[in-house]
Amino acid sequence: MDLHQSQHTAANRHRRGPGVPLAGVAVLVIAVLLSACGVIERASAPPPRTLELLASGGITPAEAGPHGTLLIETPEARAGYRGEAIAYRRESPVIDYFATARWAAPPAELLAAAAEDALASAGLFRSVARSPAAVASDYRLEMELLHLEQDYRDGEPGHARVALRARLTDARGQVLGSRLLSASRPASRAGPEAAALAAGAASERLLTELVRFVHGVLPPPDGPGE
Structure with missing residues (x-):
């Protein structure tokens, strides 16, 4: 160079x-x-909207019934449904969640609150309480949420699916009955708000089946546990 x-x-x-x-x-x-x-x-980005599970009003209120006190235990939930996220599914093995909305509480808790209202209005028990209430109970209802989700596997707008396992025991811990309950309702359109409404409708149907199950396994009013 x-x-x-x-x-x-x-x-x-x-x-x-x-x-x-x-x-x-x-x-x-x-x-x-x-x-x-x-x-x-x-x-x-706006914060996620908070949605209620509209699962009430399907049962006519009744006078206190003859079967003592029912305590609804704190419900369990399977993995994937334990938080406030609103679940949906497009493929069988995959659970997704809406980013723009969430439940007001974990769905198992929302279902337990709705079950308390439904059973208190059914005229089966003198009183109905929910854990952690400190009450002496004649019966205990245990519930496990298996799924509560919007199903898009057949395309939009999809349908809500809810399923739970229920078990009723008496004061001595004897199992009076257990049942797998499920319900489904179509959504009017895609999106979390329509999914919440469909889930509420499905839950309403499921709660009607829950009341029938409890009524069917209760002993006669003059039987054990009264």
Whole structure:
């Protein structure tokens, strides 16, 4: 390299600045811009809407019944349905959740509250309470939520599916009966609000079956446990 070329190369290096390649600067600028866009998008996204499970009003209120006190135990729930997320399914092995809405409480708790209202209105018991209430009970109802989800496997708008396992025991712990209960109702359109309404309708039907199950396994009023 002659003297003229050496001076020209040194001048170019001086104009670019020492040790900062232009490609590295471009990558850094792009990364900063993408990060800023992500922050703006997260800041502008609205919080998830909170939805109730509308599962009440299907049973006519009645006078207190002859079967003592029923305590509804704190319900269990299978994995995938233990939080407030509203579940849906497009493929059999995969559970997804709506990003823009959530339940007001875990769905097992919402179902237990609705079951308390339904059984208190059925005229079977003198009183109905729900754990953690500290009451002496003649009967205990245990429930496990198996699933509560919007099913899109056959396409939209889909249908709500709910299933639970119920078991009734007396004061001595004797099992009077257990039953797997399930119900399904179509949604009017896609989306979490319609899914919640369909889930409420399905839960209403399931609670009617739950009351029938409990009534069917109770002993006669003058039998044991009264």
